[in-house]
Amino acid sequence: xxxxxxxxxxxxxxxxxxxxxxxxxxxxxxxxxxxxxxxxxxxxxxxxxxxxxxxxxxxxxxxxxxxxxxxxxxxxxxxxxxxxxxxxxxxxxxxxxxxxxxxxxxxxxxxxxxxxxxxxxxxxxxxxxxxxxxxxxxxxxxxx
Ligand code: 8DG
Ligand code: MG
Ligand code: MG
Numbered sequence: 001x002x003x004x005x006x007x008x009x010x011x012x013x014x015x016x017x018x019x020x021x022x023x024x025x026x027x028x029x030x031x032x033x034x035x036x037x038x039x040x041x042x043x044x045x046x047x048x049x050x051x052x053x054x055x056x057x058x059x060x061x062x063x064x065x066x067x068x069x070x071x072x073x074x075x076x077x078x079x080x081x082x083x084x085x086x087x088x089x090x091x092x093x094x095x096x097x098x099x100x101x102x103x104x105x106x107x108x109x110x111x112x113x114x115x116x117x118x119x120x121x122x123x124x125x126x127x128x129x130x131x132x133x134x135x136x137x138x139x140x141x142x143x144x
Contacts, residue, residue, distance in 0.1 A: 008086040011076075012052040013040025015093045015140035016065060020119050022140065023061070023103060026112040027127060031078050031085065037127035039114070043090070053092040061114050062104040065094035071140060076129045089129055093140055 015038060016023040024036045041056040050068040057065050071091045078085045103114035117123055119141065126134065
């Protein structure tokens with residue numbers, strides 16, 4: 001069912017990689033509530049994907065990231081939600097600028113907290129756009 005006036009939006013999220021681990025947090029937002037997701041948010045007018053990824057990481061975790069690069073894009077329909085939405089989600093990869101820096105939970109109304117999870121031992125349940133990528137065999141790590 002189409003919502004009158006609804007439009008697709010652009011989400012940008014980041015596989016922040018550290019060794020074989022990625023940074024995830026359990027969502028408190030209505031879409032994907034209680035599921036583990038990547039840090040990220042909405043692309044703002046005039047932003048590059050890299051700028052958006054860096055800004056969202058800073059806002060949500062306090063972390064400064066480097067080597068921000070585009071990995072892939074997926075099309076995600078959330079039609080079962082109270083407010084049906086459609087996201088074109090851009091997935092970036094990055095590393096910590098300072099490997100010693102520790103994530104902070106700067107938006108506790110949106111996330112239960114950030115932690116590093118081994119790619120081979122991911123928490124459950126994952127936010128379904130991420131779960132779908134994992135099931136499809138997607139690998140966010142650089143080769144070699
Ligand atoms: P903002 O006000 O900070 O811009 O937004 P936000 O509250 O941080 O937005 P978000 O929900 O965290 O991210 C925007 C959308 O991106 C989200 O509603 C759906 C889409 N999205 C995915 N997968 C993921 C993911 O793994 N993490 C995040 N954060 N968003 C994702 O499709
Ligand atoms: Mg955000
Ligand atoms: Mg967010």
